[in-house]
Amino acid sequence: MDRVIEQTKYLVVGSSHAALEAVNAIRMHDAEGSLTVVTRDAHLPYSPTVLPYVVSGKSAPERVFLRDDEFFERNNVSFRRNAGLAALHADTNTAELADGSTLGYEKLLLATGASPVIPPIPGIDSVDYHVLRTLDDATGLNAAIAGANNAVVLGGGLVGMHAAENLVKAGAKVTIVEMGPTVLGGYFDAAASSLIEAAFREAGATVLTGSRVVGLAKSATGATVTLANGDTLDADLLLVATGVKxxxxxxxxxxxxxxxxxxxxxxxxxxxxxxxxxxDCAQAKHFFAPRKQVNAILPSATEQGRIAGMAMAEDPGIKAYAGGVPLNTYHFFGRHAISVGSSDVPEGGDVVTRFDEANGRYLTIIFDGGRLTGIFGINEYFDGGIMWQLILRRIDLTEVRDRFVDNPLAVGREIMSRTWR
Structure with missing residues (x-):
């Protein structure tokens, strides 16, 4: 006798921002259709953006969840933990799950996120190292920090820099190894990155840019890290933060x-x-480029999830995705940094820059005609969400350009108070 496979109208795989926005959108238009959310995680939904605060101890792991069990019950959603997608059979509309079960579906959303990239460094399989992508990763790193004396962080992106700051504050000797010419090179130019690097060095960290790890070996205290120039570093805590896929x-x-x-x-x-x-798993339209790209940031995940849910529920109010616009905020040693839009200067565009190195302040604004295409600041105050909307809506700032450059926070809010719909 053939095994009876459980059926659901909507199957959502994943449990972070994209998945939760899709659930909301589906239930706004279809309150009754059977809806199942499955996740490989053992926990209730949480945001990856909160993980650095779990590492630092500022956020207790049990207090970071985006939804509780009552939410799923109230919305008639079957929520299954420890049930990641093992295999997809799109020809038969079935999904094999890691818990051994199989689900049939009518409509499926893949919101499975991303996993850390582990670089092919010789010896990496012989040493113990941490990554930071899940809540369990964060609690494990939080526990390890207390005993760390010499920490090495591979990667100068947001994850690596957040973790490095927490290690510095815990009293460890910290070395950041970044292959690129600057830290946070995907978000800021060299001048802005120099301010961030200076803050880390001032706090006692060593920042090695333009450096590559060519070997790892187990040592009595943890790992020996060999650099391309022949130097070695001793690490009793090693964090690999070299990107995600x-x-x-x-x-x-x-x-x-x-x-x-x-x-x-x-x-x-x-x-x-x-x-x-x-x-984070979707390659979608990009706002600034002709080629579709993965834009792994929270606002894009939220918007994409909402649109996907509306499409799945056949909501007539759906609007096409406008395209991914990068937006990142970053806080470090009492300072703040915001990066919105593209750092490329369009043909015929122009750039306004303020750089006060002595006071650690930096602002770059990029215009294409009268329209904003990018804004990047260190210790400069503006609302990243409003800047994001100004770019997406292609709002012409010609008449207020000088005032906007002088005070993007106030003028941005003024514009959006008139145009937000």
């Missing part, structure tokens, strides 16, 4: 198009009609 091992043989991520259209639909993707 979409989590899509389940796609093998599914027929769903994949490049750098799962390729989707402007309603987040994949190459299979009844399958959508959103968030």
């Amino acid at each position: 979409p989590d899509v091992g389940y796609l093998n043989g599914s027929g769903i198009a994949f490049e750098q991520g799962i390729v989707v259209d402007d309603q987040m639909r994949t190459s299979i009609d009844n399958v959508w993707a959103a968030g």
Whole structure:
């Protein structure tokens, strides 16, 4: 006798921002259709952005959840933990889960996020190291920090820099190793990055940019890190923070198009009609570039999830995805940094820069005609969300340009108070 497979109208795989926004959008238009959310995680939904605060101890692990069990009960959602997607059979509309069960679905959202990239450094399999992508990673790193004396952080991106700050504050001797010419090079230019690096060096950290690790070996205290120039570093705590990649091992043989991520259209639909993707695993329209890209930031995940949910529920109010616009905020040693939009200067565009190195303040604003395309600041005050909307809506700032450059916070709020709909 054939095994009876449990069926659900909507299957959402993942449990962070994209998945939760999709659930909200589906239930806004379809309150009754069966809806199942499955996650590989053992916990209730949480945001990856909170993990540095769990590492630092500012946020207790049990207080970081985005939704509780009552939310799922109230919205008639079946929520399953420890049930990641193991294999997808799009031809039969079935999903094999890591807990051994199989679900049939009518409509499927893949919001499976990303996993840390582990670089192919010789010896990396012989040493103990940490990554930071899940709540369990964060609690493990929090516990390890207390006993760390010599910490080495591989990677000068947001994850690595957050963790390095926490290690410095815990009293460890910290070395950051970054292959690129600057830290946070994906978000800030060299002048802005220099202010961030200076803050870390002032706090006692060593920042090695333009440096590459060529070997790792187990030592009596942890690991020996060998650099390309021949120098070695001793580490009793090693953090690998060299980037992430979409989590899509389940796609093998599914027929769903994949490049750098799962390729989707402007309603987040994949190459299979009844399958959508959103968030860090999706390769979607980019606001500034002709080629679709993975834009792994929270605002994009939220917007993509909402659009995918509306499309799945056939909500007539759906609007096409406008495209990914980078937005990142970063706090370090009592300072703050914001990066919104593209750092590329468009043909015919112009740049306004203020740089007060003595006071640690920096601002760059990029215009294309009268329209904002990018704004980047260190200890300069403006609302990143409003800047994001000014770019997305292509609002012409010509008449207020000088005032905007002088005070982007106040003028941005003034503009959006008139135009927000």
